[in-house]
Amino acid sequence: RVSAEQGYTVVGTGVQTHYRVSSGRGQWVFEQAEPTASYLVTLQIGRYVRTELALGRVTGALVYPPALKEGVLADFSGLPSMMEFFEASFGPYPFPEYTVIVTPDVLEIPLEAQAMAIFGSNHAGGVGLVERLVAHELAHQWFGNSVGLASWKHIWLNEGFACYSEWLWSEHQGGPSADSLARQFRRHLVGQPADIILGDPGAALMFDDRVYKRGALTLHALRRTVGDEPFFGLLREWVATYRFGVADTDDFRALAAGYVEGPLEQLFDGWLFGTSVPRLP
Ligand SMILES: [Zn+2]
Structure with missing residues (x-):
């Protein structure tokens, strides 16, 4: 419940359920039903x-x-x-x-x-x-707000996914494909200091650009490995399973394991817990 002088607009988290002006002041009420x-x-x-x-x-x-x-x-x-x-x-x-x-x-x-x-x-x-x-x-x-993080060290589940969504949108719009963006950013990443662990980057580096790009590259490597249809099926199951809850990297790995015949340990270990930059399949 917030009030402000007339002439101002208030936008708060949640759905606006009430607005009234009284004695020159507006009063707003917002209700947020989903866990936040x-x-x-x-x-x-x-x-x-x-x-x-x-x-x-x-x-x-x-x-x-x-x-x-x-x-x-x-x-x-x-x-x-x-x-x-x-x-x-x-x-x-x-x-x-x-x-x-x-x-x-x-x-x-x-x-x-x-x-x-x-x-x-x-x-x-x-x-x-x-x-x-x-x-x-x-x-x-979808990635971060509905499916939340069990703890901050899993931040790639927010930023890697949001960054990969940028590449998907580019591809959908007829711009550079996700594959060409992935290869371009992989080359860029190879030239950066190899001192970040994507699966646990620490407080100082959690919003480092390498978390975003390496996180997106992890998803692209997974997509190239399992194929498009299983990959997007996995994303939808991820979002549906952990809707309005929290999840961690192991939860994602466990769900991904159901989408491919061969093991994914090497792929995930290399991208998430190695410091060198693995090759893209
Ligand atoms: Zn973001």
Whole structure:
């Protein structure tokens, strides 16, 4: 329950169940029905306007300062088809709503929240440069928000999956394929210091870019090994099995084992617990 002076718009985590103006102040109530990690709770207050977006059966909205309207509407125009593609790839979107807030402030990076994402004014220039990030934040609703982490050392289950979703979207849109992006980023990774353990990177490195890219590469190596149909079946089973719960790396390995005849130990051990960069199948 939040109140703010009239003229301000409040967006909080959850579904808005109440709004009333009294004595010049607006009062909002939000209710969050799904289990939510505390880091995914957010409260945004500003002089915002709202544009509803049809995202299939999901209620979508863009919330932004009026001056940014043109850029926001252009840069997020791909959301409906992105939602359709991700639902086909990962299973049903886990929440009743998806709200994107664009703040008047410049933000270094966008950030996911439960059923929401927050972008900065610098991400809404209207020139389509942020589509990769739009895909990344939307993918977190499945990977990180609905399926949560049992502990932070398993962060690749959030960031590797969200990064791989960027590559899948690129491929789907007729841009560079996931395979060509994987090979490009693998070459880049080979030139980086080999001092990170993806399966347990430690607090200082948990948001290191290598966690994102090596995590995505792990998924690509798995996809190349098991084939497309089993790979996407695995992603959908992962999302369905651990929906609104928490999971860890061993849970994912155990589920993946059911999708291939041969052992996956070498693949997972190499990518998750080695420091050198394995070859892609
Ligand atoms: Zn992320």
